Amino acid sequence: MASGLPKINTEGLTSFIPEDKITELLQNKNTDKGRVREIIAKSLAKNRLNPDEMAVLLNAEDPEIIAEIKEGARNLKKTVYGNRIVLFAPLYVGNECINNCTYCGFRKSNLDVVRKTLTMKELEKEVRTLESRGHKRLILVYGEHPMYDADFIHDTVKKVYETKEGKGEIRRVNINAAPFDVEGFRKIKSAGIGTFQVFQETYHQETYRQVHPSGLKADYLWRLYSFDRAMEAGIDDVGMGALIGLYDHKFEALAMLYHTIHLEEKFGVGPHTISFPRIEPAIGTDYANHPPYQTSDADFMKMIAVIRLAVPYTGMILTAREPVALRNEAISYGVSQIDAGSDIGVGAYAREDEVSSDKKSQFVLSDNRSLDEVIGQLCDADFLPSFCTGCYRLGRTGEHFMEFAIPGFVKKFCTPNAILTLTEYLLDYASPSTREKGLRAIERELAAIPDANPLKQQLLQKLEQVKSGKRDLFF
Numbered sequence: 001m002a003s004g005l006p007k008i009n010t011e012g013l014t015s016f017i018p019e020d021k022i023t024e025l026l027q028n029k030n031t032d033k034g035r036v037r038e039i040i041a042k043s044l045a046k047n048r049l050n051p052d053e054m055a056v057l058l059n060a061e062d063p064e065i066i067a068e069i070k071e072g073a074r075n076l077k078k079t080v081y082g083n084r085i086v087l088f089a090p091l092y093v094g095n096e097c098i099n100n101c102t103y104c105g106f107r108k109s110n111l112d113v114v115r116k117t118l119t120m121k122e123l124e125k126e127v128r129t130l131e132s133r134g135h136k137r138l139i140l141v142y143g144e145h146p147m148y149d150a151d152f153i154h155d156t157v158k159k160v161y162e163t164k165e166g167k168g169e170i171r172r173v174n175i176n177a178a179p180f181d182v183e184g185f186r187k188i189k190s191a192g193i194g195t196f197q198v199f200q201e202t203y204h205q206e207t208y209r210q211v212h213p214s215g216l217k218a219d220y221l222w223r224l225y226s227f228d229r230a231m232e233a234g235i236d237d238v239g240m241g242a243l244i245g246l247y248d249h250k251f252e253a254l255a256m257l258y259h260t261i262h263l264e265e266k267f268g269v270g271p272h273t274i275s276f277p278r279i280e281p282a283i284g285t286d287y288a289n290h291p292p293y294q295t296s297d298a299d300f301m302k303m304i305a306v307i308r309l310a311v312p313y314t315g316m317i318l319t320a321r322e323p324v325a326l327r328n329e330a331i332s333y334g335v336s337q338i339d340a341g342s343d344i345g346v347g348a349y350a351r352e353d354e355v356s357s358d359k360k361s362q363f364v365l366s367d368n369r370s371l372d373e374v375i376g377q378l379c380d381a382d383f384l385p386s387f388c389t390g391c392y393r394l395g396r397t398g399e400h401f402m403e404f405a406i407p408g409f410v411k412k413f414c415t416p417n418a419i420l421t422l423t424e425y426l427l428d429y430a431s432p433s434t435r436e437k438g439l440r441a442i443e444r445e446l447a448a449i450p451d452a453n454p455l456k457q458q459l460l461q462k463l464e465q466v467k468s469g470k471r472d473l474f475f
């Protein structure tokens with residue numbers, strides 16, 4: 001049975017997060033420049049860092065050393081991944097919740113939030129609205145509630161894939177929901193999901209206990225082993241995360257490395273993506289206005305650069321919780337996916353009822369630009385926005401790893417697919433000014449591919465096909 005809430009069973013499980021060891025590593029403030037350079041070089045030579053090495057980078061306080069760390073992250077991003085940035089939108093399906101996470105606007109005890117679960121009709125309207133703006137990749141988000149069982153999630157994913165508006169379609173659906181048992185994960189996988197995200201929130205057990213006082217989420221180990229169950233169910237792409245502000249951000253960053261190592265050792269593959277959302281204000285949620293471990297922008301940016309170097313083959317996500325300038329800087333350090341044109345109120349895209357979106361939202365967003373604005377500005381800043389779903393569609397899981405490890409992979413697949421999907425967007429949805437900026441970006445990218453490269457001819461042919469109305473072409 002995949003219906004109802006999963007039956008929690010953590011018998012025989014123990015934590016693989018060595019809290020004392022992490023605390024000890026973070027106490028060693030002896031950051032020698034030579035050692036930092038060796039560690040950066042190890043990462044640039046395409047190796048994952050070990051916890052003691054990551055701790056050295058996290059502990060760096062000398063501005064010159066921090067500048068070198070950021071330069072290292074920038075180099076890695078430039079030389080391996082190029083200037084692509086993948087765009088997606090969040091779609092909140094329902095905000096009912098049985099848990100009481102102290103930081104979240106959806107928690108059960110919050111009477112200020114207006115509860116809402118989309119009907120299939122309403123979900124369809126949300127999807128049509130997003131498609132008519134040009135989105136191709138969504139993440140569906142759910143509270144934790146018996147209504148949102150594996151069958152329900154499966155059916156909502158199917159509905160999203162079936163819904164098509166004009167030339168629009170959603171080509172990859174990722175999920176952020178409570179973790180399931182193996183059977184539940186199997187059911188959800190069968191709907192054709194991309195990544196399943198579960199954020200541990202905090203890896204520090206005592207803090208975890210305090211901020212998750214009741215509900216299924218109160219069980220630390222059940223959540224810590226979510227990806228073990230997901231992978232056992234055949235979900236290869238999992239999205240890890242820590243909510244920054246609950247406990248020391250350096251502890252969380254190192255714990256995510258230990259989590260990565262656990263998955264690598266057990267399943268031969270780490271997480272598909274890593275997220276590090278900072279706590280934002282939320283309706284009726286005083287805790288979120290004063291998180292105990294507020295992380296400054298400077299510390300946050302350093303952490304992002306360090307994560308890039310520590311797990312060089314993992315996708316990194318930074319959402320519209322963060323303001324525009326900070327997001328732009330983070331992209332240059334290796335953030336590979338951002339959301340755009342986001343509204344996180346349940347039913348907010350189609351705006352069919354009178355309740356304002358912020359009364360149905362989990363927290364407040366800082367970047368409120370439309371998808372069109374984001375694309376125009378990214379192109380102006382020499383980035384290449386992408387809606388590519390090629391790897392996922394061709395069953396090439398572990399795409400970040402391939403981008404990283406297979407020589408020429410980015411040039412052969414990722415850049416051409418970014419150009420093709422951006423062209424679709426420019427033709428079908430862009431404002432005149434964004435179209436102009438986008439076409440300039442594409443010219444720039446094409447000019448960088450030598451004429452003698454046979455791939456260029458194939459790409460130009462595919463581009464002609466897109467211009468004459470063909471859609472969804474990829475390498």
Ligand code: SAM
Pocket residue numbers: 103104105141142143144176177178179198199201242243277278279280281282288321362363
């Ligand atoms: N209910 C599921 C769960 O808790 O796993 C789905 C995820 S919840 C809807 C999405 C994520 O939002 C949480 O995992 C948490 O990290 C984040 N979140 C919760 N409250 C937040 C806040 N006030 N500011 C920023 N992010 C928050």
Ligand code: SF4
Pocket residue numbers: 097098099100101104105106107108142143144217
């Ligand atoms: Fe519910 Fe998730 Fe919010 Fe916790 S974070 S209250 S589980 S929606």
